[in-house]
Amino acid sequence: MIVRTLFFATYRDLAGTDELAVELPAGARVADLVRQLRAGGTALSSLPETPVVAVNMDYAPAATALRDGDEVALIPPVAGG
């Protein structure tokens, strides 16, 4: 399956892009996606082990199972207002 992965602020700086299409094995969870991004040999290896993540615009724990086509956003500490 493929998930659309979005990067913002400091994570965007690490990724060098706003978004990546990431291919994952069936049954993969949020934690697997993060592990794969950190292991890719890019600046994304500096991502936290358990970054805050939103799946389809809802904050979601690391154990959340992913589905093909999900939109997964990596959310660095927020500073709105």
Place this chain on the structure above:
Amino acid sequence: MIVRTLFFATYRDLAGTDELAVELPAGARVADLVRQLRAGGTALSSLPETPVVAVNMDYAPAATALRDGDEVALIPPVAGG
């Protein structure tokens, strides 16, 4: 001495005017002014016995001594905001 007496809202309706110059004996206090207004045989007899009063724009108790030229306002319950 003469004090300038101001009327507002319901008290103005009783007085039929915004202000009156009231002559008082030397040494008169706020309570004396009120007593005199209530005893004048006009609609001001409906004033409360101890209305809220401001002397020279400060709220003042009934025992406050008055001086010639003071501005004494009779303040009905307020409803600002």
Place this chain on the structure above:
Amino acid sequence: MGASYAAVVAQPLDAARIIADTLSPEDGAALLFWGVVRNENDGRAVTQLEYHAYEAMAERELLRIADEARERWGTGDIRVVHRVGLLEVGEASIAIAVAAPHRGEAYEASRYVIEQVKRRVPVWKREGYVEGAHEWVPGFTPAAG
């Protein structure tokens, strides 16, 4: 640090202007209380409201209240503008702007100002009803001196 400003005016209130005049470059926020004429009171349909004030004393009392709030909560500028005259439903009767280096204190200070205004400031209002009558709105008796 901050300053207080109070006025009783006969013109419509300008929210953007009041906020801008209250903010300094070191403030991160302002809180605006915006009181308006509503369309009913005690179950009667209101068409307009006529505000009267003992203007000179009202301005002094508004200023005192703003000073008390600034001193107690250490806010930035506080600006209170009360309108008088004939107001239609939806028009603003009072604007209270508090500049806020710290949010929490601005909320406390703003609340204090509006509660004190309703208790102490010599302003009165007469409601006009749909059926044509006019009546002074029962109010709050200030503490005497």
Place this chain on the structure above:
Amino acid sequence: MGASYAAVVAQPLDAARIIADTLSPEDGAALLFWGVVRNENDGRAVTQLEYHAYEAMAERELLRIADEARERWGTGDIRVVHRVGLLEVGEASIAIAVAAPHRGEAYEASRYVIEQVKRRVPVWKREGYVEGAHEWVPGFTPAAG
């Protein structure tokens, strides 16, 4: 009774418009929180602030927060508008308007909304300093799910 409204916009915020859009004829007041860019942060002189958002999710989260506040405190309409893009010192980054049949509840609801915005809404800002550097402002880590 009331409704919630949330938007992330690139244009300057209009305080008077936001208040007017939030008030219904039965409301007696509105409370406006107006967050602005201040001229310094952590002792460094700030010249401008660049806000970024995960816009679709930010709007959803703002709407949820407004709904929570309305439900909990029974206020009238709540309207939250967050600006993104490049802002100068003094320009507003957020406006939160709460219509208030009852004052006390409006203060509580307004405070709740701004605190939750700072904890949960996916918005980030990068400060530009007098000396020319640009840095992401350290923020708050939302609870995960």
